[in-house]
Amino acid sequence: MPPILQVHSLVKKYGDFTAVKGISFDIQQGEIFSLLGPNGAGKTTTISILSTLYDPTEGDATIAGHSIRKDPMAVRRVIGVVPQDLALYEDLTARENLEFWGRMYDLSGKSLANRIAEVLEQIGLTERAKDRVRTFSGGMKRRVNIGVGLLHKPQLLFMDEPTVGIDPQSRRAILDTVKELNRQGMTVLYTTHYMEEAAELSHRVGIIDHGEMIAIGTQKELTQQVGQTETLILHIGENDDPAALAQSLTGLEGVLQAQATDHEVSVITPEAEDVLAAVVGAANERGIKIRSIDIREPNLEAVFLHLTGRALRD
């Protein structure tokens, strides 16, 4: 079966600034594919191009066989979009919102009414259907926002950071919804800067940074790129200098890489326990107080750190 999405050397420039630098990737039908990267990496721009909101400067993509450049209207019929920011009419009720957006996707009559009922059930808001969206909590609004994207049963659903700024319970509900949708056969392109979400949801992950796709594969394939390494996260005092500590650790035996962030130093090593004593000793020599230490198995965070030299949340 051909991929539902094929992206070929996509470029987006704004004057001298290049937001997306020739990225290429495919998504297979029935897959959850996550674009993982820090804020400003180019995830939203990529989704905006693929959903035909922006024209690419160069390159093209095909969705279900339709080119985003040549036949954007056909693309719009087969995709669903859940934007990062809530895109709802707050003075309309949940049902009125779904009805309006359903009509924009050419649904009408009984099929629209049935889909609204199904979606309300799916997002757990049947009881609140007649209430204005304005009266909803942030999590409930997010669910309506997702519901709008599902109304016309799209072949490919774009979800742009759908869990940003919501409580853990709502976040959990959204992640479960995504998994359930995928279980029902929906293909999902999910963007996030949360490594845990990408790891939990995705069949494959594309790591994007500064507009470039720096790695792509399953979680296992990606972590193998890092090798059998572990990461030590040293949490230091607010008044201590993490950069100085990272510099002093770089030359230690068994330390592959040391990187400073806010009040933290990440140390990549083949065996954490072997270097632990030397690391603590180096910190003591510099008078830096280590408050706590985390040891992490290879994960997407480590991959990102390994590939960019920066933590994902930077």
Next chain:
Amino acid sequence: MLKLILIGLKDLKIMFRDRAALTFMLLAPFLLTLGLGFVTGSFGGGGSGLSDIPVVLVNLDKAELGNALVDVFYSEELSTLVEPSGAASAEATYRLVEEDQAAAAVIIPAGFTQSIIPTAGTFSPDPVQIEIYSNPARPTSAGVIKAIVDEFISRVEEGRISGMTAILSIPGIQNMPSEQVEALARGMFENAEADSDSTTAIALKKASQGADAVQFDPLAYMAPGMALMFLMYTVSYGGRSILAEKAQGTLPRLLVSPTLSYQILGGKVFGIFLSGVAQVGILILASSVFFGVRWGDSFGLVLLILAAVFGATGWGLLLTAIGRSAGQVSALGSSVMLIFGILGGSFISLEQLPPFVRMVSKITPNAWGLDGFTTLALGGGLPQLAEPITALLVMGASLFAVSAILFRRTNVMKR
């Protein structure tokens, strides 16, 4: 097309759920009209926004009907409304009007009576026309004068046609000598005069609907004045919603749905138009129900409302095209609402403003709209509304075109 309508209806629904917007759209103009009505004593039937309208009369006819029209202007009923004066020639009246000393001049040409009541061998199927020379700077007052003359002419014309019908139905009229026909006609005319309650043609309609037409209700000026002023708020609110949707993400979401850009923008414009029509329609209806204003020609009223809202929608779009954000459009809209309210005569009758301001007022939908509503309140119909309606349509179309160019330049349909 369906999507365009759906977007417009959605905007109308949203606007009517916004309490603050409703207060501005409906409550504020209604209360202001009410307040102005009390202040001016309009509810007591005493005060009037229009009085002592200067009009120059030239009676070159000097016969029954010409004299009757002059008598109408000097009648007791119109003594507070008009201030007639005479002039020797048409040229002299033109000068007085051009110098803004009169709202209009009425020139009754020689032979007017004879063209209506012919003497032997002078019958003409077309009567001689009375000329009204209007002062464009005083459209409302000139409209009052026109309404008085129109009423007079319509009564005379009514009498002429019924007289001709009566005469032509007399058996053997074709073989009757012309002197005898003339005597018959004159006799019928005199009998008709004797049967009436008064000696003037205008007085004949005293008890009829037409007689009310020359009595101007100041609320018929205040109510649309306020409605038109707050219409500018509504159209700027609607225009603002285009940019607000862009900022809140619903416009980009619409743009990634299978909906064409023209349907989206068209729907937004339709929404502004619908909201404006609903607002002005409700306020005008309220002026009839609560203030007893009579608007006369319903078809003309509907057309005028549609044209006024169309013109104002053009302004709303222009403000949106100029503004960079929803907040900026709101601020611009409020300013324009007040400026147009003053310039367009919503607060003060344009005739009390300097000639320059009256000239500038023509750029506002308020001035043209008020001109139209005044005409309607004075008993005017569609023919008399042609000028304001055309002006409003041209205004709207021009502003739509300019806005379209600006929208294309600012690329409002892209995030």
